[in-house]
Amino acid sequence: MQPEIENVDDDAINYADFDTLLYPPQFAADCFGLTTRRLKDIEEENGIEIRRVPRGTVTSRAYTLSDIFNIAAVRRAKGHTKGLPRQIVISTFVQKGGTGKTTCSVNLAIHLQLHGHRVLIIDNDAQGDSSSLLGYDPDLEPNELAEMGIPADRYVSGNFGNLLAEQLRTRAFQPMSFDELVKKPFGENGPHLIPADANLEDLPIALDAENNSDFWYASWLERGRKNEIPGLDLSTYDTIIFDNPPHSSRLTKNSIIASDFILCPVRMDKFSFRALMRLSDYLARFSRDYRRSLGVLAIPTMFIRNRKRILSNLMILNDLFPGRVSEEKLYYSEDYGKAMDTGVPLVVWKGASAKTVESMRNVFGEVMNHIRKVASDK
Template sequence: MSEIEANTGLVGFSVKQACDLLGITENYIRRMEDEFGFTVDRALRGTVMNRVYTTEKIFEIQHLRRERGQLAGLRKPITLSVYVKKGGSAKTSVACNLAVHLQLRGLRVCIIDNDPQGDATSMLGYDPDRTPEELIEEGFSPDLAVKGHFGNLLVPSSGRFQQLNLEEIIKKPYGEYGPHLIPAEESIEDLGPALSAQMHSDLRYGLFIEKSRKGLYQHCDLSKYDVIIFDNNPAGTPLSRNALVASDMLVCPIRFDKFSFRALTRLSEWLQEFEDTTGRCPELVAVPTMYVRNRPVMQRKLAQVQEKFPDNVVAEQLHHSADYLKSLDDNVLLAFYQSKTPANSTQAMREVCLEIYERIVRISEAKEK
């Protein structure tokens, strides 16, 4: 059982549900048990013992399929940021669910929580605010505490934090073969002034990631990850700017109000300025969130966004629904939420992430040329 299952009550999946997540047939998954030699837990459901697949086992299966050449990675690694200069747009939900869905496609993903509030860290089951001792006193595992953040890896550029190895910081909420997490807590905010004091201050993240992917840092090797996802604070801080400059793609969740639309417009203008200055520009992908069907005002605003940002808006919208709210209450990502309704937010999130995956593949192929 993975850390997040042990601490959030997330239950296992039936054969049918596991196949739906993996995109394979029931006959095939049973053949894989013999071919790959892995075991699956059994649980009593009613009067019958049934196979139960944990999230950890599901990700292990995808790992084995990739090892056997049945799934492919990317030709060139990709860095993306989930960002919009407006809170309350489901930014962290999109970042965490995207990490899961990309890993389910066979990619190796690391999400970096770049927000002092530690929302992605909390959403993935960890506690950025309490010490191991406090957690033990309250009956929780001390492993849920956060030890270090991205600033502890970026020490040569910051000078304000104790240098730690990646393995001391990294969290694995769904086991070794699920998406990994570099967590955050409020002291990462101190990284901002340190970055601002550096020459070419907005380039520090990008330079660090480039070198760490080449294996040039003994304490931090990021070469095994196909995709690095930054989850950012909505404020335009040095941390967020560094993540944006380091990214090949910006995923921008946008609520349908005038403030979010304005924030997306300003971001687009900043990207144009960045391209004029550097000669490169990350691809912008807008994701409509909190969408309510059959409301004319929503339809009009969606048309406005599509007109202003042609080819930059995903085809599906993330809906404001009972599924979404219930998954947040249960601390279970939409990717794994077992809804009883046929048309639901879980499927919408999957379709959005699939489209982003396809865009990532195209960007990766273009980088190779």
């Protein structure tokens, strides 16, 4: 039987209180690829208390997302999962909207965290779609949050520019510490987020006035790894994901220069292929201008089986990026839109069909293998 879908108030701006969502043992076990018996053993071996809720005449274990991420942290601490030999930075980017970049960024971050990575998402788009998908609507003021009954900690008070503010000549951004800005939608052991708001649009202007304007993100990451920024130790993260807008900008260039590879979700339609052709040209110019060849992993999205045009486009995609297209695909499903309407990322949405979740986990398993290979190559 399909689990009941959460009731969602249309006036809540797709807000979901992650602390109140409860999941059955089978869902929690599936997040790790375990049996429910093994999951219970892990809880008992490590003294993890899981609430019980009435179910008919008996009670059953019910997990919050924080519970599930806490179990993931215990599994890592016990050596059941591993981090990476070195930190990997990824940019999601393709010069076309509607291909699934934000969906991939957020759900990949959750999948990686469940499988032993420590993940930081940086929302690099002034529209703040990644922030919104994780429950932080950048357009809402504190009084509006209060009116809607949304907790005050969901307020977005800044963006990545505030972390660079002390080094920028402009005073457009108020300096903020990492701890002041970072969001933890699922608790300490879930993926962390640097949110975005409309003020991020001012950052390209600020960077244009600086020397080495395309290298500020890379410099910040390097200093953060070396603990050269007070109150910040980025070395604790295995994977950092930049979610970019669907166009090239100073911010996009910064994230790509700082990255180990680009993740390119792409639909199998002619308009997305035009975007891929532009991306191919963009990477050629990037290689020439910065004397660095950048890796790419393309993910076919919204894929429909046995469509001749789609299969033909997939062949073209493989010709454009030989050996750099995922074998697995994200198949078309209404679940994506429905999950977004509930305000819950699809990979942890109870209403998703088994096939939709399975295809997503398969794709992200392949991405995770690619990440580990890149981390081991250098």
